[in-house]
Amino acid sequence: MSEDQPRVLTASVHDFRYFAALLRGVNFANRASVSITPDGFTVTVEEARCLTATAFVFSHVFDEFVYNPDAARPSQRSQPEDDDDELTATAFEIPLGTLMDCLNIFGTAGLAPGTSQKKKKSQADGDDSDGGRGSGRAGGKGKGRADADDVSGNARLDQWFAPGKGTGMRMSYAGPGHPLTLLVAEESGGPTATCEITTWDPEPRLELAFDSDAVVLKIILKSSWLRDALSEIDPSTEKLTIIGNPPPPPGRAARSSAPPCFRLKAVGQFGSTEMDYPNDREVLETCECAHPVAFTYKFSHITRALRALQSSLKASLRIDDEGLLSLQFMMPAPRRPGRRSQAFIEFWCLPLDE
């Protein structure tokens, strides 16, 4: 492929760990559809026709982001009546796992080693001890645990901005029928990897339309609160029920007998687990619920969000009146001057029929 050829997309960044963290959040199915717009691109995967996840990668994640939708289709420029969206969005499918493997070719796309080890350790602790569930639950509410999370959270943020440690990347796409070309260079003078990743024509995707006007439960909380709860649930669990109750009216002290605002109930082979989140501003930043609601989801689908939970700061959990679950994960903002919009990952999951 000649260098002079016009490219639909050219994007480069000197440290792609932030980009990799965004992609990792949705890296649970190999086939992903990518849709490029002038503002950036989205990467969407789906599973079993009832779970979709999208990473929103805005152009400011990159040092350089040049999108030229006309590069690949000069013939269509004679059709100005085309819908604007049609013209400005370019879509294709890629093997996402392969893209991640390519990015990680020098072993530099991962989280800081300390962070991942810490997570593994805490998971192992939960699995090893019989009382792990109960004590973990109590600990999860404790103040000490919250401080520890803040520390590890900061460590996670720092590793994206640690100076001089990043691996640079340049990505380009020449249009339909061309591979996605990825250039990865660890350091100047070091090895470089040139990857050509096969792309396919886009196929129709599952559209899960979340009805924002019919939200029956809305919770915003720190990602770590949700991550810890999900990690402690036995992996053999099949179903997870999300239960919401209206918060007690303000001004009245919450009685211990009052139903919890937010409860996760897991039912598996070895019994059931219930985890309650207190209606405390330190735990639930927002809790909106008009009537008691309960919807059940496949647990293995919910756990697909664990990677995104791990790298995100806050999670917003919403359920509409049909039971469609929307999970939005706010990623830490890349520290770039003058840019404020934050990258995020969104999951949509259909409930189980009961």
Place this chain on the structure above:
Amino acid sequence: MRAITYSRGCDSTRLARCEKKGIVEVVAVPLRSPLANRPAMRFRATIENVDTFAKIVQSVEKLQKRCIIRFGEHEMRIICTGDVNEGGIQVWSLAKKGEKSVLSFEITGLTATGRNISVVQHILIDVLRHSEVERLKEPMCPEPDVHILLPPLGKLRTVVERLRPLAGEGVIFRANLSGELQLAVNTDNARVEVGWSGLANPAMSCGDKAKVASQGEDDSDAKDPTQMHGVLVSHKCLLKFLNSHVISSTTIACNVADAGGVLTYYIPAKFDDGM
């Protein structure tokens, strides 16, 4: 003196465990003979540089759990059939022929409190027959097209490990005489090429030098310094070799493109301290 070669199958795991600070004495003795009487031994050697010996054995262990040790008059060769790993360690002396077969290690070292400690380990071995020894042939190594010094093996191993899901049939290992090395893999999903540059192309054997010297006259034989010579190697084998890199951080690989395609490694070990 007759150069007798005895070879035996020997458990390299146990050998590897014999790493101790101090001096190791290796003797081959008949089984059940009291060691104190110093029975007839086929060979005896004292290893001064135990660290290096332990590292070599560790490296070999990574490749194969059982190895063949071939004792010569002046050297001992550790052989893994399939791959040949040579450790020309030092001058070895031959002892008299015995009936049975242990390799015993007398290890003297210091305890934590500073006292001398002596450990004797007997490792059961199988002695190979002469006819079997005859069949042990060093692999044919055609005159290589390229000698190239590999990048730090730890880094190379990281890359090769990461290539595993991307390597379909194997890894294409390419190098040229301008210090460039490329690893390339192909699958339906991706084509990946990892390149290093600025590596050294060392001049190797005397024969090679002679060849280089004669190149000036024979233009048709002159090598284009930018031409890549490549071989396709099994990903598993490449990784296995890279896992045995405890002994040294640099390695020379030579690439043969034409005659069948053989990738050979020379592992330069540091034998410079008085050996």
